[in-house]
Amino acid sequence: MADDFHTGGCQCGAVRFRVEGKLGDASVCHCRMCQKASGNFYLPLVSVRGAKVSWPRGERKRFQSSNAVWRGFCGDCGTPLTFEAPDGIALAIAAFDRPEGITPTIQWGTEAKLPYVDHVPSLPGEETMADVDAASYLAHLESYQHPDHDTETWPPEEKR
Numbered sequence: 794m795a796d797d798f799h800t801g802g803c804q805c806g807a808v809r810f811r812v813e814g815k816l817g818d819a820s821v822c823h824c825r826m827c828q829k830a831s832g833n834f835y836l837p838l839v840s841v842r843g844a845k846v847s848w849p850r851g852e853r854k855r856f857q858s859s860n861a862v863w864r865g866f867c868g869d870c871g872t873p874l875t876f877e878a879p880d881g882i883a884l885a886i887a888a889f890d891r892p893e894g895i896t897p898t899i900q901w902g903t904e905a906k907l908p909y910v911d912h913v914p915s916l917p918g919e920e921t922m923a924d925v926d927a928a929s930y931l932a933h934l935e936s937y938q939h940p941d942h943d944t945e946t947w948p949p950e951e952k953r
C-alpha cells in the first residue's frame with residue numbers, strides 16, 4: 794500500500810475513514826482532556842491537516858470538549874477517532890488499519906503525565922494466552938471487531 798494512502802475506523806466498523814496524502818506530525822498527548830477522551834493514559838494522534846480525509850462509511854459523533862476543540866468518536870462502539878481544532882484535524886493513531894507504521898515523534902501535555910506511565914515498559918510482560926484465569930474463554934474467543942481493512946460486507950449477515 795502506498796505511503797500516501799491510509800484507511801482506518803472504529804472497532805465495530807460503523808465508521809470508516811480514508812486519508813489520501815502525507816500524514817503530518819505524530820504525537821502522544823498526556824493532557825487531562827486527551828486522557829478523558831481516550832479513557833487512557835495518553836492519546837496518540839497524527840495530524841492529517843495536509844491530507845484529504847474522507848468518511849466512506851458512517852458518521853462520527855462529536856463532543857465539543859472546549860471552545861476550540863471537538864472530539865470525534867463512533868456513536869455505536871465508542872472508539873475515539875478525531876481531535877478537531879481550528880488549525881486542522883488529527884486522527885487517533887491506533888484507529889488506523891496499520892498503526893505500526895505511524896511512529897510518534899513528540900509528547901505533548903507532559904504537565905499532566907500520569908506518574909506511572911514511564912514505568913510501564915519495565916513491568917513484567919506476558920502474552921494473552923498466558924492469563925490462566927481467562928484461558929478457558931480465550932481459547933474459544935470469536936472476534937466481532939471490524940477487520941483491519943476496508944470491506945463492503947461488514948458486519949457479517951448473522952450479526953446485523
Ligand SMILES: [Zn+2]
Binds near residue numbers: 803808871
Ligand atoms: Zn463503531
